[in-house]
Amino acid sequence: LMLENALRHALEREELELDYQPQWAMPGQRLIGVEALVRWNHPERGRISPAEFIPLAEETGLIQSIGDWVLHEACRQQAAWQAAGLPPLTIAVNISALQFRRADFAGHVRQVFADSGVSPSHFELEITESALMQPSVETEAQFASLRKLGLGLALDDFGTGYSSLSYLKRLPLTRLKIDRSFVRDLPGDPEDAAIATATLSIARDLGLEVVAEGVETEAQRDFLLERQCAVMQGYLFSRPLPATAITELLASQA
Numbered sequence: 001l002m003l004e005n006a007l008r009h010a011l012e013r014e015e016l017e018l019d020y021q022p023q024w025a026m027p028g029q030r031l032i033g034v035e036a037l038v039r040w041n042h043p044e045r046g047r048i049s050p051a052e053f054i055p056l057a058e059e060t061g062l063i064q065s066i067g068d069w070v071l072h073e074a075c076r077q078q079a080a081w082q083a084a085g086l087p088p089l090t091i092a093v094n095i096s097a098l099q100f101r102r103a104d105f106a107g108h109v110r111q112v113f114a115d116s117g118v119s120p121s122h123f124e125l126e127i128t129e130s131a132l133m134q135p136s137v138e139t140e141a142q143f144a145s146l147r148k149l150g151l152g153l154a155l156d157d158f159g160t161g162y163s164s165l166s167y168l169k170r171l172p173l174t175r176l177k178i179d180r181s182f183v184r185d186l187p188g189d190p191e192d193a194a195i196a197t198a199t200l201s202i203a204r205d206l207g208l209e210v211v212a213e214g215v216e217t218e219a220q221r222d223f224l225l226e227r228q229c230a231v232m233q234g235y236l237f238s239r240p241l242p243a244t245a246i247t248e249l250l251a252s253q254a
């Protein structure tokens with residue numbers, strides 16, 4: 001309960017912050033995007049992981065205002081990078097299932113972009129499979145509206161949830177993220193090798209981009225490279241970084 005009250009005040013006390021984990025176009029390892037990851041700097045407890053406070057935010061309904069803050073902050077940062085004349089970067093923002101189920105979520109997102117004055121075309125929303133349980137006509141309409149705005153739509157944690165392959169057919173997705181649980185034991189584990197290979201193959205045939213997440217070793221990278229995985233993310237390349245560090249990376253690549 002104490003943590004819940006503290007989270008309630010975290011927004012107005014400006015205790016939330018976004019880190020950004022680089023996503024690299026392979027094989028040249030060029031920085032093309034970042035995943036925004038929210039952090040809470042609690043005054044007494046220090047940094048609290050989103051793995052701990054996002055579930056709390058979902059239980060308490062605070063996820064709506066936290067989600068709004070994340071999207072606004074990502075827009076503000078994108079505008080700052082653009083104003084500095086840095087090369088374009090796609091920002092991926094995680095969307096909770098509860099945000100997605102809000103009535104007229106797509107209209108709400110459109111308004112956030114209109115208010116912030118940045119184009120949605122350099123943004124991507126990451127939606128987990130669990131958000132798509134029993135995708136309805138409304139889900140399909142939301143996806144279509146979001147896509148029409150120019151947003152990329154990524155299926156996060158692909159293969160871990162309840163998805164059926166029919167989602168890939170029915171929803172206007174642009175990307176699949178191979179979950180890091182399938183990357184961790186590459187290249188040695190035959191099941192993971194088969195799953196990663198099959199995911200890359202089906203994505204290619206459906207015209208979807210793929211991001212492999214949780215790439216930690218050169219052996220994992222090389223396995224994925226051999227199978228033409230075009231984008232990678234993980235500790236081998238970089239941890240999530242504060243915006244200032246991304247600015248430096250971008251400037252050094254310009």
Ligand code: G
Binds near residue numbers: 054
């Ligand atoms: O960055 P880290 O590995 O600690 O993140 C833990 C979990 O929190 C991940 O599953 C990630 O998707 C989730 N997460 C991080 N930032 C956000 C956010 O802004 N919104 C939502 N809904 N989830 C987030």
Ligand code: G
Binds near residue numbers: 037214215216235236
């Ligand atoms: O659920 P989601 O895919 O959004 O989770 C993103 C989380 O994964 C972030 O919290 C980030 O810190 C974490 N992460 C990113 N790269 C790696 C990695 O190479 N290894 C591990 N174990 N976690 C990672």
Ligand code: MN
Binds near residue numbers: 094
């Ligand atoms: Mn994610």
Ligand code: NA
Binds near residue numbers: 156158177180213
């Ligand atoms: Na993921």
